[in-house]
Amino acid sequence: MTRRIKGAEIARAITTRVAARVAETAPGGRVPGLATILVGDDPASDVYVAAKRRAIREAGMRDVHHHLPATATQDQVAAVIDALAADEDVHGILLQLPLPAGLHPAPLIDRIPVTKDVDGLTTASAGRLARGERGLRPCTPSGVVELLDAEGIELRGACVAVVGWSELVGRPLAQLLLHRGATVTVAHQYTADLAAVTRPADVVVVATGVRGLIGPEHIKPGATVIDVGIHRTPEGLRGDARTDELDGIAGRITPVPGGVGPMTIAMLLANTLQAAEWDAEHEAVPA
Amino acid sequence: MTRRIKGAEIARAITTRVAARVAETAPGGRVPGLATILVGDDPASDVYVAAKRRAIREAGMRDVHHHLPATATQDQVAAVIDALAADEDVHGILLQLPLPAGLHPAPLIDRIPVTKDVDGLTTASAGRLARGERGLRPCTPSGVVELLDAEGIELRGACVAVVGWSELVGRPLAQLLLHRGATVTVAHQYTADLAAVTRPADVVVVATGVRGLIGPEHIKPGATVIDVGIHRTPEGLRGDARTDELDGIAGRITPVPGGVGPMTIAMLLANTLQAAEWDAEHEAVPA
Numbered sequence: 001m002t003r004r005i006k007g008a009e010i011a012r013a014i015t016t017r018v019a020a021r022v023a024e025t026a027p028g029g030r031v032p033g034l035a036t037i038l039v040g041d042d043p044a045s046d047v048y049v050a051a052k053r054r055a056i057r058e059a060g061m062r063d064v065h066h067h068l069p070a071t072a073t074q075d076q077v078a079a080v081i082d083a084l085a086a087d088e089d090v091h092g093i094l095l096q097l098p099l100p101a102g103l104h105p106a107p108l109i110d111r112i113p114v115t116k117d118v119d120g121l122t123t124a125s126a127g128r129l130a131r132g133e134r135g136l137r138p139c140t141p142s143g144v145v146e147l148l149d150a151e152g153i154e155l156r157g158a159c160v161a162v163v164g165w166s167e168l169v170g171r172p173l174a175q176l177l178l179h180r181g182a183t184v185t186v187a188h189q190y191t192a193d194l195a196a197v198t199r200p201a202d203v204v205v206v207a208t209g210v211r212g213l214i215g216p217e218h219i220k221p222g223a224t225v226i227d228v229g230i231h232r233t234p235e236g237l238r239g240d241a242r243t244d245e246l247d248g249i250a251g252r253i254t255p256v257p258g259g260v261g262p263m264t265i266a267m268l269l270a271n272t273l274q275a276a277e278w279d280a281e282h283e284a285v286p287a
Numbered sequence: 288m289t290r291r292i293k294g295a296e297i298a299r300a301i302t303t304r305v306a307a308r309v310a311e312t313a314p315g316g317r318v319p320g321l322a323t324i325l326v327g328d329d330p331a332s333d334v335y336v337a338a339k340r341r342a343i344r345e346a347g348m349r350d351v352h353h354h355l356p357a358t359a360t361q362d363q364v365a366a367v368i369d370a371l372a373a374d375e376d377v378h379g380i381l382l383q384l385p386l387p388a389g390l391h392p393a394p395l396i397d398r399i400p401v402t403k404d405v406d407g408l409t410t411a412s413a414g415r416l417a418r419g420e421r422g423l424r425p426c427t428p429s430g431v432v433e434l435l436d437a438e439g440i441e442l443r444g445a446c447v448a449v450v451g452w453s454e455l456v457g458r459p460l461a462q463l464l465l466h467r468g469a470t471v472t473v474a475h476q477y478t479a480d481l482a483a484v485t486r487p488a489d490v491v492v493v494a495t496g497v498r499g500l501i502g503p504e505h506i507k508p509g510a511t512v513i514d515v516g517i518h519r520t521p522e523g524l525r526g527d528a529r530t531d532e533l534d535g536i537a538g539r540i541t542p543v544p545g546g547v548g549p550m551t552i553a554m555l556l557a558n559t560l561q562a563a564e565w566d567a568e569h570e571a572v573p574a
Contacts, residue, residue, distance in 0.1 A: 127414025130462075131454065157477045159484075165465060167418065175417075178452060178473055183484060185472040186465055190444045196487065197446075197470060 003252045004259075005226075010150045011143075011262035015059060018269045022060040032276035033062035034092040034118065034268075035084045039077060040070035040100040049096050055265045061272060064090055070100045077103065081111045091276040092118035094268070115279065118271040120172070129175050134278075136271045141173035143263030144205055144226050145180070151252060153203065153224055156181030161201035163187045163194065163240075164208040169228055173205060194218065206240040214241040222251040228260045290539045291546075292513075297437045298430075298549035302346055305556045309347040319563035320349030321379040321405065321555075322371045326364060327357035327387040336383050342552045348559060351377055357387045364390065368398045378563040379405035381555070402566065405558040407459070416462050421565075423558045428460035430550025431492055431513050432467070438539060440490065440511055443468030448488035450474045450481065450527075451495040456515055460492060481505065493527040501528040509538040515547045 022032060034056045038049050049065075056063045064087075066080050077099075084090050093116045099105050114124035120138035128135030148155060160177050164170040165188040177184045187197045188208075198204045198218040206214045207228035219225060229240030239256035246253055254260050309319060321343045325336050336352075343350045351374075353367050364386075371380050380403045386392050401411035407425035415422030435442060447464050451457040452475040464471045474484045475495075485491045485505040493501045494515035506512060516527030526543035533540055541547050 123414035123418050123420060124411070125414070126417035127410035127412070130413035130417045130458065131410050133410060157479045159479070171417065171465070178458070181475070181477040183472065183474050183478040185470065187470050188465075188468070190468040191470040192444045192446070200483065 002247045002250045005147055005151055005224075005252050005254045007147060007254055007259040008262045010147055011266035013150075014146065014263075014266040015055065015269055018266075018273050019059040021273060026060060030276065030280060031060070031062050031089075032092070032272050033064055033087075033090045034094060034272045035064040035066065035087070035090045036094045036096060037066045037068070037077070037080055037084075038096045039068045039072050039103065042098065042100075045096050045098070052094070052265055052268060055269055056272065059269050059273075061269070062089065072100075072103075074103055074108070077108055078111055081108060085111070085113050085116065090116065091279055092116050092268075092272040094119055116275055118268060118275055120271070121168075126172070129172055132179050136275060137176065137267075138168060138172045139264045139267040139271065140169050140207075140228060140260065141176055142271075143260060143267045144169075144173055144228065145176050146267065147226060147254065147260065147263060148203065148224070151224070153252075158182045158202045159185075159200055160203045160205065161185045161187060161198045163198065163204065163206040163214065164228070166207060169207040170205075173207070208240050210240055211238055212240070212242045215245050216242075216249050219246060219250050221249055225250045225253040226260065227254050227256055230256060230261060289534045289537045292434055292438055292511075292539050292541045294434060294541055294546040295549045297434060298553035300437075301433065301550075301553040302342065302556055305553075305560050306346040308560060313347060317563065317567060318347070318349050318376075319379070319559050320351055320374075320377045321381060321559045322351040322353065322374070322377045323381045323383060324353045324355070324364070324367055324371075325383045326355045326359050326390065329385065329387075332383050332385070339381070339552055339555060342556055343559065346556050346560075348556070349376060359387075359390075361390055361395070364395055365398055368395060372398070372400050372403065377403065378566055379403050379555075379559040381406055403562055405555060405562055407558070408455075413459070416459055419466050423562060424463065424554075425455060425459045426551045426554040426558065427456050427494075427515060427547065428463055429558075430547060430554045431456075431460055431515065432463050433550060433554065434513065434541065434547065435490065435511070438511070440539075442490075445469045445489045446472075446487055447490040447492065448472045448474060448485045450485065450491065450493040450501065451515070453494060456494040457492075460494070495527050497527055498525055499527070499529045502532050503529075503536050506533060506537050508536055512537045512540040513547065514541050514543055517543060517548060 036049050053063045084093050093112045110122050117125045117136050120136045125135050160182045162170050162174045174184050174186050195217050199220050203224045205226040211231045225241055227239035227241040231238045237257045323336050340350045371377050380399045397409050404412045404423050407423045412422050447469045449457050449461045461471050461473050482504045486507050490511045492513040498518040512528050514526035514528040518525045524544045
């Protein structure tokens, strides 16, 4: 029986730890603040942002929210970001994607100061990650590493296959794993023989958006499978891996839902707290 | 008989092309300028910088040189960089490493504007590379990709093993190869079974600084071996691969010397020209 990695539990432990730390330092007058910017009325984005805001409040952090209409211009969104960048009570800025058509996300994201980049999506954050310098890491990749750590999986010397090369997950995840001493292979749509790449791996992370891509032929017995995919089907939520078929083959697997999903918000909370703590450090150092 | 990849010839073709382009645009009044900063009196650095300066002049570009004493302070080096950053006739700034003990290279490197970062070593450049955004790439990694392209080796769908994870070569090279659609594995000192990682690869790039690390057991027949290593031995210069033993096994190999080595200066020239051209574009766009 393949062990299910309990993402919801691991996420809860993280949010509990964050809330406790916030409670410790709040009396001193410092409450970490997250500003979320939502542009337009995409119903899914609405739900995601609401969940993030609720989690922030439950952790005792400050919830600052800006909801711009779908007709907002590039300059208007930029102005909101710039104002939040200057706001000392805001330690994290999150621009919810996707933006309405007609807006260009990359230049807006790059207006977020690297110190407040809690989604870790700015080019500056990508540079810090590439260099192994201190910085805020993208939430889903760092959530994957937290899951592996919580399960006691030794990354140094491990063979890890990252299937999927997105900016959001695959590429930053490969960097994080490499920093931990794993031997990392990145596979993607142009990979000639995917099973040949994944089969030797101790850990296979799949984040491709291709439902049911990974099956028994891809996984060596006992390997860990981390499934980042999420698809709504008539039978319910499914991932990029065929979980049922991997039962008894994989040593461990993240269920969908309840695996990687809950980790993203937990890491967002951790990043917001981290941003606030680094900000406080900065103030403590004499100019 | 394993084909030797003629790095010196490929490098010459690049520098010829750069010089021709410089000659085309010089009459219009724009001559690309490279500023080299040398701190102290390390004899090897002296030789390397002299070679770079000579190549720059031979390509018709402007050679600006600052030689600071070994006693220069962090602030003094910073001031030189800042002055060059503001100099409109300087399109590239190169800080020759290593610096004398007592100086911190990273903060100095990061003072170089990303637009003039011809060594591609700033955190900002690392971010652009990670994102696949336009930018100046580190010279040795981009030289390796140029060699593979010159040899007509198809990178999309190829299995490439990058042995060595340095900031200077391995990591940026892995990014470049991934952008080209290769399936990339990064191996290093913690990799449990190196031969298992390299043997399936179509291309093996070794940049570890470990002399003679790669031998027949690491290479599948017909694979391409790119040797970035360079070691001075009593018998002469040697690389990280045991070239003699790979003869007849590898399909192609870069000799040491004369393989990767000549490419680094060629790419520096190409980067300097590129920096000047992007700078001219910028000026052409109305404010």
